[in-house]
Amino acid sequence: MMSATRPDEKLVSSPRCWVRRHWALTALAACVLVILGIYIYLQTPVLWFVSIEPGIVPTHEQAGPTRIMVVAPHPDDGILGAGGTMAAAAAEGASVLVVYLTNGDANRAARRVITMNPFHIPSQYRALGTRRQKEAVLALQRLGLSSAAAVFLNYPDRGLTPLLESHWSPDVPYKSRFTNRDAKYSAQAFNPSANYCGANLVEDLASILSRYQPMILYLPHPEDAHPDHHAGYRAVMLALEASASPAASPETRCFMVHLFEERWPVPGGVHVSLPLSILPVSIAAEPWHSAVLPKWAVSAKMNAIRAHYSQWLTSRRFLAAFVRTNEIYVSATNVAEVTAK
Numbered sequence: 001m002m003s004a005t006r007p008d009e010k011l012v013s014s015p016r017c018w019v020r021r022h023w024a025l026t027a028l029a030a031c032v033l034v035i036l037g038i039y040i041y042l043q044t045p046v047l048w049f050v051s052i053e054p055g056i057v058p059t060h061e062q063a064g065p066t067r068i069m070v071v072a073p074h075p076d077d078g079i080l081g082a083g084g085t086m087a088a089a090a091a092e093g094a095s096v097l098v099v100y101l102t103n104g105d106a107n108r109a110a111r112r113v114i115t116m117n118p119f120h121i122p123s124q125y126r127a128l129g130t131r132r133q134k135e136a137v138l139a140l141q142r143l144g145l146s147s148a149a150a151v152f153l154n155y156p157d158r159g160l161t162p163l164l165e166s167h168w169s170p171d172v173p174y175k176s177r178f179t180n181r182d183a184k185y186s187a188q189a190f191n192p193s194a195n196y197c198g199a200n201l202v203e204d205l206a207s208i209l210s211r212y213q214p215m216i217l218y219l220p221h222p223e224d225a226h227p228d229h230h231a232g233y234r235a236v237m238l239a240l241e242a243s244a245s246p247a248a249s250p251e252t253r254c255f256m257v258h259l260f261e262e263r264w265p266v267p268g269g270v271h272v273s274l275p276l277s278i279l280p281v282s283i284a285a286e287p288w289h290s291a292v293l294p295k296w297a298v299s300a301k302m303n304a305i306r307a308h309y310s311q312w313l314t315s316r317r318f319l320a321a322f323v324r325t326n327e328i329y330v331s332a333t334n335v336a337e338v339t340a341k
């Protein structure tokens with residue numbers, strides 16, 4: 001015969017019994033933990049420990065005899081076009097400077113994913129810009145460069161063409177519809193008090209070119225489909241003219257990121273043992289050079305690209321396709337010659 005339950009047994013519940021009785025509360029707590037986990041993952045805690053250096057450009061004497069400068073319209077472009085080359089050059093003792101024209105703060109998809117918010121909020125675009133600066137610094141560190149190699153100009157993402165065409169003078173600054181700013185908002189930017197106009201953009205670049213005097217200058221290809229990329233090329237060309245001196249005439253190497261008509265690079269995704277093909281169709285006539293990378297530099301480039309978490313979340317197949325056994329470029333002089341024909 002079973003004994004009767006003692007009165008005090010009803011008062012002492014086992015944990016399992018508690019969960020069963022409070023299942024709704026447990027499910028709610030689990031949901032909160034999952035959402036918190038996703039939020040922390042999207043905020044990428046590793047970036048909390050990355051700091052952005054003030055935009056100080058070394059003189060050519062300070063930088064040393066071998067100086068490479070990379071002009072990136074957006075924070076991930078320098079890595080896509082010349083990340084492996086930067087890593088290999090730095091390992092051999094060269095000075096490398098990466099000049100970011102914009103903070104990449106107009107990327108809607110990245111902002112929506114990271115903030116989990118579909119609504120247009122300018123402060124969130126500025127926060128995305130600051131985050132992308134940190135991603136850029138982390139990427140350079142993964143290539144073996146110091147955070148001081150990053151110089152941010154903080155001009156408006158998706159606004160470089162208007163700067164050159166309709167907002168040249170400081171008297172008519174361009175206002176970004178994303179960040180709601182008509183001037184630089186990053187305290188660490190180069191020339192931080194400048195407003196958004198073409199003259200300031202070109203003056204900043206000319207000042208950097210005169211001071212650093214790169215021997216090799218990587219810049220976007222003029223036929224890149226992204227408006228900020230071909231505007232970036234034009235701005236650099238204007239700056240080279242403005243700073244023209246025999247000592248400041250670097251060898252130019254244009255890299256391509258976005259093609260107009262064709263999907264490129266192909267195949268998409270991770271193919272680190274394949275070479276990057278010379279570009280098809282319209283610009284195939286240009287004399288493209290292929291720089292073969294050491295294996296370790298290919299790995300460093302992949303790690304650097306993955307540091308751009310905000311982009312990796314939404315475009316990993318496209319980004320990974322740039323990590324190949326080589327990098328390709330064409331001289332700006334040759335581009336001009338082919339275009340003139």
Ligand SMILES: [Zn+2]
Pocket residue numbers: 073074077226228229257
């Ligand atoms: Zn870009």
